[in-house]
Amino acid sequence: MSDSNPPRHKLRWYQYSLSSLFILTILVALASGWYSNEMQKAAERRSRNVWKIVASLILRGRDARIDNIQFLEMFQAEAKSQV
Numbered sequence: 001m002s003d004s005n006p007p008r009h010k011l012r013w014y015q016y017s018l019s020s021l022f023i024l025t026i027l028v029a030l031a032s033g034w035y036s037n038e039m040q041k042a043a044e045r046r047s048r049n050v051w052k053i054v055a056s057l058i059l060r061g062r063d064a065r066i067d068n069i070q071f072l073e074m075f076q077a078e079a080k081s082q083v
Contacts, residue, residue, distance in 0.1 A: 053078045 053075060 049079075 056078065
């Protein structure tokens with residue numbers, strides 16, 4: 001009674017309980033919420049830094065008639081000095 005073909009194992013899907021799926025969903029939601037919050041804080045910090053640079057350039061008594069290219073060059077130089 002020896003079979004030349006051994007029995008094949010059926011491929012099985014992993015089985016998860018509904019509570020495990022719920023916990024996984026909650027963990028993913030918490031992680032994405034934390035990440036979104038951190039990105040929003042970083043954007044607010046960058047925005048504050050931009051306004052600090054603009055204010056410092058204005059308060060230095062720069063001529064109000066400078067053109068956009070000069071202002072952009074000063075802005076970039078100031079941004080590099082604050083980093």
